[in-house]
Amino acid sequence: xxxxxxxxxxxxxxxxxxxxxxxxxxxxxxxxxxxxxxxxxxxxxxxxxxxxxxxxxxxxxxxxxxxxxxxxxxxxxxxxxxxxxxxxxxxxxxxxxxxxxxxxxxxxxxxx
Amino acid sequence: xxxxxxxxxxxxxxxxxxxxxxxxxxxxxxxxxxxxxxxxxxxxxxxxxxxxxxxxxxxxxxxxxxxxxxxxxxxxxxxxxxxxxxxxxxxxxxxxxxxxxxxxxxxxxx
Numbered sequence: 001x002x003x004x005x006x007x008x009x010x011x012x013x014x015x016x017x018x019x020x021x022x023x024x025x026x027x028x029x030x031x032x033x034x035x036x037x038x039x040x041x042x043x044x045x046x047x048x049x050x051x052x053x054x055x056x057x058x059x060x061x062x063x064x065x066x067x068x069x070x071x072x073x074x075x076x077x078x079x080x081x082x083x084x085x086x087x088x089x090x091x092x093x094x095x096x097x098x099x100x101x102x103x104x105x106x107x108x109x110x111x112x
Numbered sequence: 113x114x115x116x117x118x119x120x121x122x123x124x125x126x127x128x129x130x131x132x133x134x135x136x137x138x139x140x141x142x143x144x145x146x147x148x149x150x151x152x153x154x155x156x157x158x159x160x161x162x163x164x165x166x167x168x169x170x171x172x173x174x175x176x177x178x179x180x181x182x183x184x185x186x187x188x189x190x191x192x193x194x195x196x197x198x199x200x201x202x203x204x205x206x207x208x209x210x211x212x213x214x215x216x217x218x219x220x221x222x
Contacts, residue, residue: 033210048209
């Protein structure tokens with residue numbers, strides 16, 4: 001069965017650089033969530049999209065932005081990277097009318 | 113908003129031992145409840161879920177029952193294997209997002 005695809009799987013950046021993380025949801029899933037998981041921490045909700053519109057916002061820094069495109073894939077744009085942004089970033093997708101979130105494998109971002 | 117509390121600290125036990133990981137939730141209303149498992153270096157995998165009071169979720173020998181009266185969703189397995197070594201997260205869905213507990217590292221020793 002198709003799963004959520006995230007790219008890249010690993011990313012290394014310098015401080016103050018920018019990064020773009022991509023998420024491709026499961027076909028027919030129209031809702032996408034982004035989570036950030038710091039080392040040894042639980043995942044924290046960042047932002048979500050439903051039908052290409054932002055539906056909810058969590059603890060996402062102003063330096064980050066995200067959007068969902070017409071094909072339902074989503075991109076998380078991160079600017080002015082800081083050391084503390086080093087984390088695993090997960091994307092999850094949900095089928096319309098359901099509440100079960102299917103997680104991608106994550107993108108491990110390391111900021112040096 | 114919704115929140116989830118898991119018992120503190122890692123859990124180390126021998127193969128074939130009984131596993132219990134406690135989870136309690138606070139929420140307005142009756143959220144759907146989930147257990148996710150994360151193997152080393154991997155993403156989150158849904159282990160089981162329950163959507164209403166008294167529902168029992170089960171998968172791969174793991175079970176959890178949605179207890180409204182104690183606001184709990186404890187995870188149990190009767191006989192663990194080394195391959196069950198992972199981090200286990202309890203989560204509740206409410207306000208259009210998942211709220212996770214802090215997670216418990218489970219280490220099963222042969």
